[in-house]
Amino acid sequence: MIPVTKTFLPPQEEYNSYLQRAWDKAWLTNRGELTLELEDKLKNYLNVPYITITNNGTMPLQIALKLFGKGGEIITTPFSYVATSAAIVWENCTPVFVDIDPEHLTIDETKIEAAITPKTTAILATHVFGNPCAVTAIEVIAKKHNIKVIYDAAHCFGVTYNNESVFKFGDVSTCSFHATKLFHTGEGGAMFCNDEETQHQLFYSHNFGHNGPLEFHGLGVNAKISELQSAMGLALFPYMEHIITERKKVTDFYNTNLNFKNLKTLKIRENTEWNYSYYPLIFDSEETLLRVQEALGKENIFPRRYFYPSLNTINYISSNTMPVSESIASRIVCLPLYVGLSSEDLERITTIINRLTS
Numbered sequence: 001m002i003p004v005t006k007t008f009l010p011p012q013e014e015y016n017s018y019l020q021r022a023w024d025k026a027w028l029t030n031r032g033e034l035t036l037e038l039e040d041k042l043k044n045y046l047n048v049p050y051i052t053i054t055n056n057g058t059m060p061l062q063i064a065l066k067l068f069g070k071g072g073e074i075i076t077t078p079f080s081y082v083a084t085s086a087a088i089v090w091e092n093c094t095p096v097f098v099d100i101d102p103e104h105l106t107i108d109e110t111k112i113e114a115a116i117t118p119k120t121t122a123i124l125a126t127h128v129f130g131n132p133c134a135v136t137a138i139e140v141i142a143k144k145h146n147i148k149v150i151y152d153a154a155h156c157f158g159v160t161y162n163n164e165s166v167f168k169f170g171d172v173s174t175c176s177f178h179a180t181k182l183f184h185t186g187e188g189g190a191m192f193c194n195d196e197e198t199q200h201q202l203f204y205s206h207n208f209g210h211n212g213p214l215e216f217h218g219l220g221v222n223a224k225i226s227e228l229q230s231a232m233g234l235a236l237f238p239y240m241e242h243i244i245t246e247r248k249k250v251t252d253f254y255n256t257n258l259n260f261k262n263l264k265t266l267k268i269r270e271n272t273e274w275n276y277s278y279y280p281l282i283f284d285s286e287e288t289l290l291r292v293q294e295a296l297g298k299e300n301i302f303p304r305r306y307f308y309p310s311l312n313t314i315n316y317i318s319s320n321t322m323p324v325s326e327s328i329a330s331r332i333v334c335l336p337l338y339v340g341l342s343s344e345d346l347e348r349i350t351t352i353i354n355r356l357t358s
């Protein structure tokens with residue numbers, strides 16, 4: 001079977017040697033040495049001023065919304081994973097959707113200002129598939145209206161924009177280290193910011209507000225990563241360059257071998273160094289998508305409909321229609337993309353797609 005993605009696992013003995021350190025100390029969580037070491041390695045590798053690693057990629061969104069959303073209206077994208085809008089609703093804020101740019105698939109920055117009201121407290125936008133939002137324009141809008149910017153950068157491990165980590169943009173930026181993401185700890189994630197005051201708020205929030213064993217800095221929750229998760233991150237870390245190089249080869253294969261006459265893929269924003277996290281393919285209609293999906297399924301090849309449905313249509317949400325997002329969501333799949341996908345399999349995938357779309 002060829003799935004949309006396959007988790008890259010480091011050699012088990014390398015993982016075990018990190019686990020041994022947790023065993024030796026009988027220390028499994030609460031920011032043990034493995035967590036501190038991983039956090040430090042990531043901080044240097046990503047070249048960011050502040051990072052807190054967490055138990056998953058959703059809690060950082062909820063923490064940022066708790067601190068900066070303040071129960072207000074949050075301007076957000078309808079084209080993302082459900083975690084983006086669910087976090088807004090979960091934190092008792094109101095999602096206000098703004099449609100996406102049909103080329104980059106990120107929130108359409110030219111439509112944001114029209115959606116701002118006196119109740120707007122923040123923008124939560126996704127760098128979807130690792131493609132940066134129009135961060136410069138969004139920053140100008142946010143400053144002008146005195147609202148915060150939170151980026152769901154779940155897909156962005158290793159991405160740079162204008163030679164800086166994309167995690168540096170916005171007041172807070174988050175990442176997911178879920179097993180299906182580029183860099184993973186099984187479950188895990190991180191939150192990033194650029195100033196000490198925000199870092200304090202994020203950091204204390206993720207550990208019950210603890211300021212030492214008996215004192216509390218403020219309200220908090222438990223979003224701590226465990227040593228078992230951090231061990232996976234440390235074991236995987238040395239393979240990141242290899243993973244990104246191999247994924248680039250698969251991406252290059254699709255780019256050269258697909259017939260784009262009736263197909264489109266993601267347009268990466270200029271000045272971006274991308275991470276090859278997904279290979280989205282946009283068909284001319286949902287009907288074509290379903291025909292291709294059926295043909296690939298018969299060959300045991302399973303692309304995924306990322307992201308479907310458009311989040312403004314989910315049953316616990318009320319929203320205007322978002323024509324661009326709804327149209328793209330109905331016509332887009334992500335193709336198989338992982339280390340070890342053979343050229344024979346890639347050949348089969350592209351041949352089937354080309355046969356049904358050219």
Ligand SMILES: *Cc1c(COP(=O)(O)O)cnc(C)c1O
Binds near residue numbers: 056
């Ligand atoms: C994966 C993902 C998340 C959630 O991350 P978890 O680590 O699974 O909690 C949030 N937003 C987007 C866009 C994602 O793809």
